Amino acid sequence: MSLTKTERAIIVSMWGKISTQADAIGTETLERLFLSHPQTKTYFPHFDLHAGSAQLRAHGSKVVAAVGDAVKSIDNIAGALARLSELHAYILRVDPVNFKLLSHCLLVTVAARFPADFTAEAHAAWDKFLSVVSSVLTEKYR
Amino acid sequence: MTFLTPEESGHVSSLWGKVDVEKVGGEALGRLLVVYPWTQRFFESFGDLSSPSAIMGNPKVKAHGKKVLSAFSEGLHHLDDLKGTFAQLSELHCDKLHVDPQNFTLLGNVLVIVLAEHFGAAFNPSVHAAFQKVVAGVANALAHKYH
Numbered sequence: 231m232s233l234t235k236t237e238r239a240i241i242v243s244m245w246g247k248i249s250t251q252a253d254a255i256g257t258e259t260l261e262r263l264f265l266s267h268p269q270t271k272t273y274f275p276h277f278d279l280h281a282g283s284a285q286l287r288a289h290g291s292k293v294v295a296a297v298g299d300a301v302k303s304i305d306n307i308a309g310a311l312a313r314l315s316e317l318h319a320y321i322l323r324v325d326p327v328n329f330k331l332l333s334h335c336l337l338v339t340v341a342a343r344f345p346a347d348f349t350a351e352a353h354a355a356w357d358k359f360l361s362v363v364s365s366v367l368t369e370k371y372r
Numbered sequence: 373m374t375f376l377t378p379e380e381s382g383h384v385s386s387l388w389g390k391v392d393v394e395k396v397g398g399e400a401l402g403r404l405l406v407v408y409p410w411t412q413r414f415f416e417s418f419g420d421l422s423s424p425s426a427i428m429g430n431p432k433v434k435a436h437g438k439k440v441l442s443a444f445s446e447g448l449h450h451l452d453d454l455k456g457t458f459a460q461l462s463e464l465h466c467d468k469l470h471v472d473p474q475n476f477t478l479l480g481n482v483l484v485i486v487l488a489e490h491f492g493a494a495f496n497p498s499v500h501a502a503f504q505k506v507v508a509g510v511a512n513a514l515a516h517k518y519h
Binding site for chain 2: 258261262265266267334337338339341342343345348349350351353354357
């Protein structure tokens, strides 16, 4: 599954807007994830996960920054996320099902904040893009 | 055992009261067909599904979306007996329509996204979480009679 030119253009252009709220989007995405899918909290026993926690904010920023890296190198996502791919495979070992859950919560957050931009076509492009990112991050699992 | 806490129940009824079932239904079904094109396999008689705009504007998609969401809406009145409420529809989807239950999960998630798009900040993480429970419950109930 690879992104068409049109899909890449949609992602890159929307990222311009999205990145202006990057940190808030990261935090909100994680809040949604932990509330809707509480089992995902099992990966963060060492974190204070209350709304507004500094750790939540810092981690949210990290996650969105990585998505941004993938957007900036949209023609070579595997290259851009190589280090993160290894981290997830050998150290973090987050079960692959969770990438879908996180992706979904990111889409919900973006849809809520940018309704006019989040057309059906944009929704499809983003869903596919996050699916590619998830594949890259789980590529080395076994 | 109640399915939703009183707080979650409150979130669901208060938001759902403002939902235009016809519009949201058409949009959710349309997006399912656009975002997950393989789901078009169930709708070969629907005519032009050749592009996102064709799909979103297709009158059969809109009508069917309204039908689907009306059934879902009915379910919201019976959250403590979803399996009973959807028993017949479950049999229909298995025996006549031959729909893989995974599609119920896909549609549920698309519906959540459409609600987020319509309600913005009002679709906050707590309201969102309540709806994830609801769509999971409905998907489960629709799969319950499969054999």
